Amino acid sequence: MKICIFEDDKYKLLYPLSLTRPVFDLKCGYFTLRERISGNFSEDICYLLRDYLVPFAQKKLPKAVFNDPDFLKSDDILFINGRWLLGKGELCLEGEEEVGVYNDTILYVRTKKETIQSHFSSQFKFKTLLFSLNQIEQKLPHKEFNNVTLITYPWDLVNNNSKILCEDFEYTGKKGIQGSFSPQAAIYGDESKIFIAKSAQIHPFVVLDTTEGPIYIDEEAVIYPHTRIEGPSYIGKATHIFQANIKQGVSLGPICRVGGEVEESIIHGFSNKFHTGFLGHSYVGEWVNLGAMSTTSDIKNDFSSVQVYIEGELRDSKQIKVGSFIGDHSKIGIGCLLNTGTVVGVGAIVVPSGEVLPKFIPSFVWYLKGKFYKGYGFGKIIEGTKEQMKRRNMEMSEEEYELLREVFELTKEERNQLIAKSRR
Amino acid sequence: MPVREKVKKIVAKVLRVPEEKIREENRFVQDLGAESIDSVELMAAFEAEFNIEIPPEEGERVQTVGEAIRYIENKLKEKEEK
Known part of the structure; x- marks a missing residue:
């Protein structure tokens, strides 16, 4: 299993803060949302973000993987919404293929390698990758969540x-x-x-x-x-x-x-x-x-x-x-x-x-x-x-x-x- | 009103200098006391008055009242030729 932390299409609601950084690099408490999510897992991580942010993100994290379909197709993946203010132990790595949903927003998508391989092309573009993820989401069973913290607007942070x-x-x-x-x-x-x-x-x-x-x-x-x-x-x-x-x-x-x-x-x-x-x-x-x-x-x-x-x-x-x-x-x-x-x-x-x-x-x-x-x-x-x-x-x-x-x-x-x- | 007169009127208003004291050889910063924010206002006032676009890097090169007059005259000529 590998992890993918993704930006969804709501990043504009966090402007101007998200104009220069992916939503998961916003801070709350001592850490960024990304650090908070990645601190929960020891697996390899790929990030899905707007294309123009990639070169600077790569500069800051030279070893990290960004918008890479080959990474995503190489294993089972737990996709996690980068706006989720994830608590310790709040999300389980292992489990069935499913989509976690909160107020019509995807919190996570847990998928098998085969499902990803049949939906993701080799395109490195953010919108294409997000589109593929949304297609998978429509085919998997949904699990509703009521009590999670999803950052939507700047004042939520x-x-x-x-x-x-x-x-x-x-x-x-x-x-x-x-x-x-x-x-x-x-x-x-x-x-x-x-x-x-x-x-x-x-x-x-x-x-x-x-x-x-x-x-x-x-x-x-x-x-x-x-x-x-x-x-x-x-x-x-x-x-x-x-x-x-x-x-x-x-x-x-x-x-x-x-x-x-x-x-x-x-x-x-x-x-x-x-x-x-x-x-x-x-x-x-x-x-x-x-x-x-x-x-x-x-x-x-x-x-x-x-x-x-x-x-x-x-x-x-x-x-x-x-x-x-x-x-x-x-x-x-x-x-x-x-x-x-x-x-x-x-x-x-x-x-x-x-x-x-x-x-x-x-x-x-x-x-x-x-x-x-x-x-x-x-x-x-x-x-x-x-x-x-x-x-x-x-x-x-x-x-x-x-x-x-x-x-x-x-x-x-x-x-x-x-x-x-x-x-x- | 000729460009020369209009420019002097704008400079006098923005920089709060008596119009009759403004000479073409006057430098905006050293002689007329323009701060950076005054220059921003001046550029915008010229653009509005003459309905022209002044790219910031060109505006920065204009150092004196005379240079501003000639720059604007050239811009208006270019516009007419188009």
């Missing part, structure tokens, strides 16, 4: 984060203070709900509050003075926290610089929110910069449910608390006020206008003085991004450049529409 952070703390089984812990720092609550890795540093006048959940501080993380961290939370590798108020349900890093107030939010690697300002119920991609005093609203004045821009229209999230969703490489200038449920695409440059920002800012656009502009175009944004990466001793690979170029093309229409509207 945020809303599940606290619960998953608690589970992950138990799962890793690490406890205790291994790193440096200043005598002037304090733990408020149960000390057994803390793990501080060997190379992490806790400076004086830091309070770690475990009364509501565990705190995990990973290798090389540094918590600077006058910071309070509430559990459940996860401070990722080499992340630095400055005079911050980190509330429950926060996952940060690796290599983030974070200050100010953060609550119920997930921030991917290499992103900075160095200064004062509130980030709540939000999901932030890689290499994002949130300027000083930039602040998200995560609840409306009338406590009504929040509308979020999804697939070209505002949709009711049916949630009272929703923050912002910010794609990779976007730069949010000082003092920006992000409205409740704001979506910012990939590589956007946002300059404050003194007013609350619009609910949707497309990828690679310049937003300034209340209008959308094309700015200096793709090349200049990439130049800035490369400079930012150099500051962390990183270099943009050709594969990532091509990925961003593809995202620039994919998002052209929505960007041009708003630029044209701004001219009127």
Whole structure:
């Protein structure tokens, strides 16, 4: 038996976060959805994802197998939906050929080699492979599930984060203070709900509050003075926290610089929110910069449910608390006020206008003085991004450049529409 | 109104400089104090006023008021010839 973790056709509901990564590389708790699924099995794994994502995914995981029909035809396969927030032992490897279904969505397809061989061609294209999988699905018996967590919208990741952070703390089984812990720092609550890795540093006048959940501080993380961290939370590798108020349900890093107030939010690697300002119920991609005093609203004045821009229209999230969703490489200038449920695409440059920002800012656009502009175009944004990466001793690979170029093309229409509207 | 006059009016409005003080040899950044975000606004204003498309890499090469006037005149000529 082998495993295949696949993206289904709902990936657009997770834009802008899934514009630059497969849905299973989104994070919740300490891990990505992919790490969570693969941690359940020791079998070989193949990934099924949109074609334009493959070269960069391959660059990041050189030994992994992507969109390979020969791999799929070589053994019995357990296909697993990459949006499934899979718990430990929740899915059994062995069993009859069947399809697990939740709310009309495929959770998994367990198939025999012969079934795959009779349905899959030798085409390496994502859509062809997904089509073949859907054909198999129609022929196998279905088993309905009621109580699973499938990530459909960006806020699903945020809303599940606290619960998953608690589970992950138990799962890793690490406890205790291994790193440096200043005598002037304090733990408020149960000390057994803390793990501080060997190379992490806790400076004086830091309070770690475990009364509501565990705190995990990973290798090389540094918590600077006058910071309070509430559990459940996860401070990722080499992340630095400055005079911050980190509330429950926060996952940060690796290599983030974070200050100010953060609550119920997930921030991917290499992103900075160095200064004062509130980030709540939000999901932030890689290499994002949130300027000083930039602040998200995560609840409306009338406590009504929040509308979020999804697939070209505002949709009711049916949630009272929703923050912002910010794609990779976007730069949010000082003092920006992000409205409740704001979506910012990939590589956007946002300059404050003194007013609350619009609910949707497309990828690679310049937003300034209340209008959308094309700015200096793709090349200049990439130049800035490369400079930012150099500051962390990183270099943009050709594969990532091509990925961003593809995202620039994919998002052209929505960007041009708003630029044209701004001219009127 | 000739291109020259229109360009000067736009520059004066976007960069908040008295129109009569604008000379063709003035450099947007060094002489007129244009920040990067002003230049983005200027390019968009020229595009809207003259109904032309300015590719960002071409816009970046335009450094002075005179260069902007000549660039726009050429663009309009190209458009007419089409």
